[in-house]
Amino acid sequence: MTEILIALIVLMIIGALVAIETSNLLYSVISIGAVGFLLSIVFLFLSAPDLAITQMAVEVITLVILLRAIAGSGREAVSDRRSIFGTVVTVAMVLILAGFSVRMFADFPEFGQPVTDRFADAPSNMYLREGLEKTGAANIVTAVLLDFRAYDTLGEATVLFCAVVGALSILRRKTKKQPDEPDEENEP
Amino acid sequence: MIVKTVCGWMKAFILLYGIHIILYGHLTPGGGFAGGVIAASAFVLIMLAEGEAVGLKTFSRKAASTWDSVGVLSFLVMAGLGLLLAGTFFVNFWTTDESAHFTLFSSGIIPVCNIGIGLKVCSSLYLVFVVLTAMHLALKPGNKGENS
Numbered sequence: 001m002t003e004i005l006i007a008l009i010v011l012m013i014i015g016a017l018v019a020i021e022t023s024n025l026l027y028s029v030i031s032i033g034a035v036g037f038l039l040s041i042v043f044l045f046l047s048a049p050d051l052a053i054t055q056m057a058v059e060v061i062t063l064v065i066l067l068r069a070i071a072g073s074g075r076e077a078v079s080d081r082r083s084i085f086g087t088v089v090t091v092a093m094v095l096i097l098a099g100f101s102v103r104m105f106a107d108f109p110e111f112g113q114p115v116t117d118r119f120a121d122a123p124s125n126m127y128l129r130e131g132l133e134k135t136g137a138a139n140i141v142t143a144v145l146l147d148f149r150a151y152d153t154l155g156e157a158t159v160l161f162c163a164v165v166g167a168l169s170i171l172r173r174k175t176k177k178q179p180d181e182p183d184e185e186n187e188p
Numbered sequence: 189m190i191v192k193t194v195c196g197w198m199k200a201f202i203l204l205y206g207i208h209i210i211l212y213g214h215l216t217p218g219g220g221f222a223g224g225v226i227a228a229s230a231f232v233l234i235m236l237a238e239g240e241a242v243g244l245k246t247f248s249r250k251a252a253s254t255w256d257s258v259g260v261l262s263f264l265v266m267a268g269l270g271l272l273l274a275g276t277f278f279v280n281f282w283t284t285d286e287s288a289h290f291t292l293f294s295s296g297i298i299p300v301c302n303i304g305i306g307l308k309v310c311s312s313l314y315l316v317f318v319v320l321t322a323m324h325l326a327l328k329p330g331n332k333g334e335n336s
Contacts, residue, residue, distance in 0.1 A: 049217035053209065057225035061313055064232055065320055072321075135280055137214035137298050145219065146298045150278040153301075154267065156221075157308055161260050164312045168253075171319045 002111065005045055012038045023077045025070050033063040050141045123148075195237035202230035210306035211299065220302040224309025231314045240321060249318055252311040259308030266297045266304065 012035050019031035036059035043052040070076075109115055116122045127144055137143040145153050206227030213219035235243030270279040280296040293299075 050219065050222065053218050054222040054225065057222055057229065060229055061225055061232065061317070064229075064236070065317060068236075068317075068321060135298060136296060139214050139216060139219070141217070142214045142219045142298060142302070146214075146301045147278075147280050150267065150301070153305070154263065154278075157260050157263060157305060160309065160312050161256070164256065164315050167316055167319050 001045070005042060008038050008042050008045070012042075023079055025076055025078060026067075029063065029066045029070060032066070033059060036062070050139075191237045195233055199230050199234055202233065203227055206230065206306070206310070210302055213302040213306075214298045220305030221309050223302075224306040225313060227306065227310040228313035228317075231310075232317050235317065235321065244318070247314060249315065252315045252318070255307050255311040256315065259304045259306070259311065262304035263301055263308070266301050270297070 015031045015035040015038065019028045019035070022028050022031070036055065040052045040055040040059065043049075043055055109117070116124050116128075119125075127148055128140065131140045131143045131148075132138065135143040135147045137147070206223045206225075206229075208223070209216075209218035209226060210220055210223030213223065231243065231247050234246050267278045271277045280298070
């Protein structure tokens, strides 16, 4: 179990490195897709099917959009010289983050041991214990998302809505000119 | 040809799978967001396989905008109904007893909210794809609709 996870994560790291290092944009996008799909399998092994389904679906859409963007841009390869300052800053940030992570991992419970065991009065314990009676939803993830923490879901929906409104407003002048689309506004 | 035939077979199944994930979100893994993304991928598939014209005829930009707003508004209306009927924003006012557990019509407003979010996510992602694809079309030299 742990070995499978380690193998998957190593593969993900290799995929991410390939995505950065290769100069061909298509290879890069495909590597990013591989990282996403491997992450979906990792979620499945960690008993989080909700996340796995979402990750898989979002990954497919992202991949399609990225491939489409590459096909449209007409560029196939990128070459980028690396600045020494950027490399130094990146290495420093990675080292700092690694230091914090090592400090954090020392406090983590054993693998597979829920962290809520330590806090008997944590709200998540209540969600797990009384979720079915209080909401009637058999899927506890949905019960938390849409009943106990529905405010967060509303915020998430608002973020998505604002993102789409922004994208439509910025790119509107170009979409308006599509020949086979009914005009919404009068042409100038 | 092959792509179009496969798309014709698959689009209904993909859409159906997305709707199933949305509707059964409170019983099985999934929910409004995941189901909405899968349903959107069905429309993206139509757009890729049959071309932009057919895709926009199947699910026009205006309809997508409308459903986007309808989805997020229905979610808000369910929250507001909770405020009106039971006194708290987002309270699950339409509770069911224990015999209804594990059936489709259990858990009150959660399936309704799931449907709203599913509609919202589906049309949002489709709109994003349309916007990006149309931009790519407009930037291509020699396109009819480029200058006006």
